[in-house]
Amino acid sequence: MTPTATATIRIIRLLPSPLRRSTACSTMEIPAISYPNPSVHCTFPIVITPRRFGLISRNRFVLSHFSSSSLSYSSATSVSGTRHTAEQRDGNEMQDVEEELHLHMQLSSGIEMDDNDVPPKSSPCLEPGLYLVATPIGNLEDITLRALRILRSADVILSEDTRHSGKLLQYYNIKTPLLSYHKFNEYQREMPILKRLHEGQIVALISDAGTPGISDPGMELTKSCVSENIRVIPIPGPSALVAALSASGLLTNEFTFVGFLSKHASSRVKRLTISASESTAQIFFVPPHKLCRFLEEASPLFGDTRFCVIAREITKVHEEFWRGTLGEARKVFTDRPPRGEITLLLEGNVNPLVEIPTEAELEIELEKLMSKGQSLSMAVKLVSEGMSVKKKQVYAIALRKLGKKIEAGKS
Missing domain, CATH: 3.40.1010.10 (Tetrapyrrole methylase, N-terminal domain)
Structure with a gap:
């Protein structure tokens, strides 16, 4: 016959609603777990928490206690008039319960245990x-x-x-x-x-x-x-970044996350200059006491008409999404210093500046094409289309820079 263990258990907290306010003692047959000192028998509290028991069932929970070296399970017990079944679960859940009660026993009963006796806290389901x-x-x-x-x-x-x-x-x-x-x-x-x-x-x-x-x-x-x-x-x-972007109203298919700017003025201006020319939305984290400085530094580079979103206190009671231009933001927040963490989003440059190639660069491209056998007219056409320069301008450069080479080649 499988031996059982008897112990006095005091339930000091129960999560299922029928027992939420129960604080009663009951003598019951419960699972016995092998511990260093199997002969000890005492009363101790069990704390039932969502971590262990909330995932098992709303009206069922597992109880375990040590006073015997063998393992047994009782069929049922009654606490404060409510009946609950002590069920054996899979190995991982039972090990979790044993570990928790083992630690409760160490803290509550005053029994001294060696380091080798205390089970590791890490869950067996998690990898190191x-x-x-x-x-x-x-x-x-x-x-x-x-x-x-x-x-x-x-x-x-x-x-x-x-x-x-x-x-x-x-x-x-x-x-x-x-x-x-x-x-x-x-x-x-x-x-x-x-x-x-x-x-x-x-x-x-x-x-x-x-x-x-x-x-x-x-x-x-x-x-x-x-x-x-x-x-x-x-x-x-x-994520403040994703939450702010999703509700900003800006294009979300591409964006650049900058985060916090440097404390050095020269580095800040350099970073803002790069961001101002990019076509994607620019996202910054800005401390509230540095918002006005940010707006003062960004306005000359982005322009007062650049659209921005200032997301403040995201997910909190005083959450705010302010939308407007940089010029308007400077006026508003100079008179009303903000509070709380800020995620600031700036619209991408809808008309990014296209770098105009120099005459030397155009001449090099023309020479490459002509050395591969392209005629002057075809080389001019290809360079004009490829480098976004007017055909007339490319042709004038070709005649001025390459005219002598062309004539020499014909003779």
């Missing part, structure tokens, strides 16, 4: 590597289910600002330890993090908002992982 996890850009509900699973299962979470990210983890009841990782310490942190990854740990990297490595810390660590053949796994999600 660096996980680049996108996080909400404002609204906490925008995070994906996959991102939550990764953050809960990781051995450590690298965070740009632990205080900021702590609010997200607290909101979703994620207990994974945080480790600061930002632009001021990323080189210092790199070697210890790579060591963790080589040891087979699961490391999650998040930024304050959006995708790490895109105008945020993470690019250098990703490059190092790739060079050392460590797997890098992207976990896509919210």
Whole structure:
């Protein structure tokens, strides 16, 4: 006969709605799990969380406890008048439950355990590597289910600002330890993090908002992982860039993402000059206190009539999409300094300047064609069409520059 184990369980939190407010004790037959000290019998709390039990069933959950070296499952138990079946699930789910209750036992019962006895926190479903996890850009509900699973299962979470990210983890009841990782310490942190990854740990990297490595810390660590053949796994999600572009009303088939401009004036002007001549939409991240400076520097290069979109506080309560010309934006935001993170989009140049070829360049093209056997008239026609120059102008250059060579060839 398969032995069973009896224990006193105190349910301190239940997710299914019939038990949401239940805090009752019940003696029950439950699965027994092999632990270092199988003879110990005590009362301890079980916390039932969405991570483990929300995916099993709305009205069913698995209970497990140790007081015997063998494994058994009870048929049913009653807590606060509601009947629930303790079911055996597949190996991965059961291992997850055992790991969680094992850790609860270590914390709640005061039993000392060796490091070798504590099961690894990493989920057996996840491969070791660096996980680049996108996080909400404002609204906490925008995070994906996959991102939550990764953050809960990781051995450590690298965070740009632990205080900021702590609010997200607290909101979703994620207990994974945080480790600061930002632009001021990323080189210092790199070697210890790579060591963790080589040891087979699961490391999650998040930024304050959006995708790490895109105008945020993470690019250098990703490059190092790739060079050392460590797997890098992207976990896509919210993006201020994509959200702003999709709702901007600008052409979206092509665009250029610039991100934050340099703090050096000469570099900013150089980058803006390049962007001003491009035919695709230009997308910038602009801190609110630098918006007016951006508009002052961009207007002479793009022109006051260039259409722009200023997306502010995307996905938040005070979300705003302001649309108008650069000249209008300068007037509006000089009188009304903005607040919140800004994604600024500028319409592409609809009439890009075409570089006019020099006479020397035209002469070289004419000589190439004529050396291949083309007549003067055919060479003039081909150069005119290929370099967008009037045929009359090309012919005049041909006569002036190549006339003597042509006459010499005839004689």
